[in-house]
Amino acid sequence: MKIVVTAWNSVVMDSWENCNKYESMLLEQMKLGPKVGLVEVKRLIKRKKAKFASDPRGVGNHWVTERDGEFIFGCDARLNVENSIAENVSH
Numbered sequence: 902m903k904i905v906v907t908a909w910n911s912v913v914m915d916s917w918e919n920c921n922k923y924e925s926m927l928l929e930q931m932k933l934g935p936k937v938g939l940v941e942v943k944r945l946i947k948r949k950k951a952k953f954a955s956d957p958r959g960v961g962n963h964w965v966t967e968r969d970g971e972f973i974f975g976c977d978a979r980l981n982v983e984n985s986i987a988e989n990v991s992h
Contacts (some may be wrong), residue, residue, distance in 0.1 A: 903942075904942065904945075906963055908927065909945070909949050909960055910923070911946070912946055913949075913957065914976065916926065917959075927942060947975070957981070959979040960977075960978050960979070962976065963975065963977070
């Protein structure tokens with residue numbers, strides 16, 4: 902889950918700062934490991950941009966719990982209130 906959150910937050914933080922710094926840093930780090938890891942992170946980034954581009958929230962504290970045999974992900978949402986528009990954000 903840490904990799905999923907990191908990929909999501911790299912896209913979010915780049916949108917907050919109008920740059921590509923965090924995504925680039927993540928991809929550079931992933932090149933140091935197995936190729937499959939890099940491929941999966943690229944897929945996560947692409948998915949965030951394609952399906953959740955309008956969601957400006959980052960993931961803060963997060964947790965995974967098990968309930969009735971199912972895993973449930975929960976988190977605190979973070980928002981850069983100085984540079985974001987809160988309209989048309991689906992929850």
